[in-house]
Amino acid sequence: MLKNSEFVSKLRNSGLRPTKQRLKICEVLFNRDKTFHFTINDLAKNISKNFNEKISLATIYNTVHAFKDKGYLKEITISSDKSYFDTNITKHHHFYDEDTNLLIDCNDNEIGKVNIKNNITGKKISSVEVLVRVASDNQNQN
Amino acid sequence: MLKNSEFVSKLRNSGLRPTKQRLKICEVLFNRDKTFHFTINDLAKNISKNFNEKISLATIYNTVHAFKDKGYLKEITISSDKSYFDTNITKHHHFYDEDTNLLIDCNDNEIGKVNIKNNITGKKISSVEVLVRVASDNQNQN
DNA sequence: CATTTAGTTTAGAACTATTATAAATTAGTT
DNA sequence: AACTAATTTATAATAGTTCTAAACTAAATG
Ligand SMILES: [Mn+2]
Ligand SMILES: [Mn+2]
Ligand SMILES: [Zn+2]
Ligand SMILES: [Zn+2]
Numbered sequence: 381m382l383k384n385s386e387f388v389s390k391l392r393n394s395g396l397r398p399t400k401q402r403l404k405i406c407e408v409l410f411n412r413d414k415t416f417h418f419t420i421n422d423l424a425k426n427i428s429k430n431f432n433e434k435i436s437l438a439t440i441y442n443t444v445h446a447f448k449d450k451g452y453l454k455e456i457t458i459s460s461d462k463s464y465f466d467t468n469i470t471k472h473h474h475f476y477d478e479d480t481n482l483l484i485d486c487n488d489n490e491i492g493k494v495n496i497k498n499n500i501t502g503k504k505i506s507s508v509e510v511l512v513r514v515a516s517d518n519q520n521q522n
Numbered sequence: 523m524l525k526n527s528e529f530v531s532k533l534r535n536s537g538l539r540p541t542k543q544r545l546k547i548c549e550v551l552f553n554r555d556k557t558f559h560f561t562i563n564d565l566a567k568n569i570s571k572n573f574n575e576k577i578s579l580a581t582i583y584n585t586v587h588a589f590k591d592k593g594y595l596k597e598i599t600i601s602s603d604k605s606y607f608d609t610n611i612t613k614h615h616h617f618y619d620e621d622t623n624l625l626i627d628c629n630d631n632e633i634g635k636v637n638i639k640n641n642i643t644g645k646k647i648s649s650v651e652v653l654v655r656v657a658s659d660n661q662n663q664n
Numbered sequence: 665c666a667t668t669t670a671g672t673t674t675a676g677a678a679c680t681a682t683t684a685t686a687a688a689t690t691a692g693t694t
Numbered sequence: 695a696a697c698t699a700a701t702t703t704a705t706a707a708t709a710g711t712t713c714t715a716a717a718c719t720a721a722a723t724g
Contacts, residue, residue, distance in 0.1 A: 397719085399672065463711085499654075
């Protein structure tokens with residue numbers, strides 16, 4: 381549980397002014413003990429539930445992208461109709477529950493290291509991500 | 523290189539009428555020796571380039587989704603702003619070239635088997651996909 | 665402080681990919 | 695040939711996201 385002043389320095393250190401909107405968003409995103417996987421819509425709903433003052437949707441988009449650019453959030457692509465973000469910025473993989481639309485972090489003990497034997501010539505690997513889609517037994521297979 | 527009559531039976535066998543639009547789309551998609559990774563927009567451009575008669579965008583969407591539902595195409599999610607499809611319907615992984623926005627199939631000899639040690643209780647794995655993003659050396663890291 | 669400057673927020677418009685609608689057309693059937 | 699159900703099509707609608715430009719605010723300056 382970080383406190384407000386820590387968010388202020390975190391923001392200042394990355395060249396972002398610690399506005400009250402950004403601090404509220406920090407609270408929602410980073411004042412939790414578990415990883416938070418969210419869509420912009422999830423975040424917007426969470427904010428309007430937990431605070432009296434509302435933050436404009438444009439600001440939520442701006443802030444999430446700023447935090448992503450500064451490396452405080454990762455973007456996870458699972459579906460082409462909305463973007464997911466992740467407060468866990470370490471390299472890790474995901475289970476995606478197709479029934480609940482929830483992302484779950486994989487620990488290293490759940491998915492072994494991915495062995496990439498050959499890379500494209502002249503290119504550098506910028507990320508390696510495994511997505512394991514899961515569903516109840518009575519679901520369609522892939 | 524399949525011939526027209528083969529597409530006709532393929533479509534008939536799956537309960538789809540072999541209309542001239544679907545047959546043209548089959549030609550574009552399946553009359554090639556390499557895997558085709560495409561967005562709807564890629565496909566639409568390809569069609570309008572190769573044929574005199576135009577196929578409505580709605581039909582292209584309908585057909586691609588019908589083909590996906592019948593298992594003739596796979597949908598690959600790499601970006602939240604457009605959907606990619608794949609004529610290679612076998613289980614395989616991808617490199618994604620962030621410079622060119624092109625998908626490249628991984629052979630089994632390029633990425634070793636992904637070892638999933640623990641699955642979510644009560645759920646069945648419906649797919650396991652690895653996406654390796656690559657870029658030129660002078661690109662930002664993840 | 666008071667003033668200036670640059671960064672930020674905001675509502676709403678614009679944009680883009682995709683899906684829905686409903687009328688016209690076509691394929692397959694009787 | 696007539697009928698029925700599937701398909702195509704243009705177009706409208708939708709949803710997520712980005713853009714715009716004016717209002718506001720934090721920080722810097724004197
Ligand atoms: Mn983005
Ligand atoms: Mn789809
Ligand atoms: Zn995660
Ligand atoms: Zn592929």
